[in-house]
Amino acid sequence: TQLLEQSPQFLSIQEGENLTVYCNSSSVFSSLQWYRQEPGEGPVLLVTVVTGGEVKKLKRLTFQFGDARKDSSLHITAAQPGDTGLYLCAGAGGNQFYFGTGTSLTVIP
Amino acid sequence: GAGVSQTPSNKVTEKGKYVELRCDPISGHTALYWYRQSLGQGPEFLIYFQGTGAADDSGLPNDRFFAVRPEGSVSTLKIQRTERGDSAVYLCASSLTGITEAFFGQGTRLTVV
Numbered sequence: 100t101q102l103l104e105q106s107p108q109f110l111s112i113q114e115g116e117n118l119t120v121y122c123n124s125s126s127v128f129s130s131l132q133w134y135r136q137e138p139g140e141g142p143v144l145l146v147t148v149v150t151g152g153e154v155k156k157l158k159r160l161t162f163q164f165g166d167a168r169k170d171s172s173l174h175i176t177a178a179q180p181g182d183t184g185l186y187l188c189a190g191a192g193g194n195q196f197y198f199g200t201g202t203s204l205t206v207i208p
Numbered sequence: 209g210a211g212v213s214q215t216p217s218n219k220v221t222e223k224g225k226y227v228e229l230r231c232d233p234i235s236g237h238t239a240l241y242w243y244r245q246s247l248g249q250g251p252e253f254l255i256y257f258q259g260t261g262a263a264d265d266s267g268l269p270n271d272r273f274f275a276v277r278p279e280g281s282v283s284t285l286k287i288q289r290t291e292r293g294d295s296a297v298y299l300c301a302s303s304l305t306g307i308t309e310a311f312f313g314q315g316t317r318l319t320v321v
Contacts, residue, residue: 103250129307141212141299141312142251187250191307194264195241198250 102126103190103199111205115177120186120202123170128190128197131171133162136185136201178206210234212313214300220319221290229285229316233302240283241310242275243299251299257283258306290320 103124112118122131130149134142146155148164148171155162159182161174171188183206189196213232221227233240238259243251253267257277265275272290277283287294297317301310 105250132309134312139314139317141214141301141314144309144311147309189250189310194256194307195253195267196301196307196310198243198252201248201250203248 102192102197103188105186105188105199105202107202108200109203109205111207112178114179114206114208118175118178118204120173120175120204121170122172122188122199124190124197125169126190126192126197127168128192129168130191131164131168132189132191132196133171133173134187134189136187137183142187175204178204180206180208182206212300212302212311214298214313214316216316217314218317218319220321223290223292223320225290227287227290227318229287229298229300229318231283231285231300231302231313233281233283233300234311235281237302237304237311238280239303239306239308239310240277241301241303242283242285243301245297245299245315254285254298287318290318292320294318295320 133145136142151166151168153164159176186202188199240257242254245251256264260280272288275285297315299315301312303310
């Protein structure tokens with residue numbers, strides 16, 4: 100059962116463009132994490148959001164947790180080739196983290 | 209150590225063989241998770257340890273899969289009678305206590321031929 104749906108599944112953009120990735124669920128989570136994963140590596144934690152409506156910024160990345168703590172978004176400003184990777188959201192609930200389906204981002208120089 | 213360490217990084221085994229995958233979590237982290245990731249998919253939960261005990265093993269696909277963490281630190285995921293469908297990247301993560309931020313290792317890529 101996939102509790103978290105991410106969209107889009109694939110995204111290919113030119114360097115310098117902006118983009119938004121969405122993570123949606125019908126379930127409420129105590130917190131939500133965003134990870135970036137590169138080929139052959141494990142997911143690397145980018146941010147954790149806990150409070151409904153919370154917004155966190157990490158350089159050119161802006162993360163938002165929905166008011167009802169069911170969904171989240173990741174916005175990247177002026178994307179760079181180094182942003183290329185698989186972006187995963189994960190909601191914390193029960194004894195585990197429920198991962199989304201992932202968004203594969205390619206930034207073309 | 210500084211991060212979560214998994215060994216081996218790659219494992220190729222023949223169908224029907226037994227394999228062990230090792231995870232060395234971040235020092236002091238009491239919670240440890242095993243996940244499995246297939247190509248193009250998000251990680252899927254297998255098992256969660258809190259200390260030495262398996263607090264939740266509901267994600268283990270069948271009784272061929274077993275995991276231990278005897279001293280509350282290093283964990284071993286054991287797969288008996290491997291099948292080609294077991295081929296995947298097996299990820300280990302640890303967190304300080306329970307459902308807080310989880311930090312992942314680089315994974316073990318298991319290929320069953």
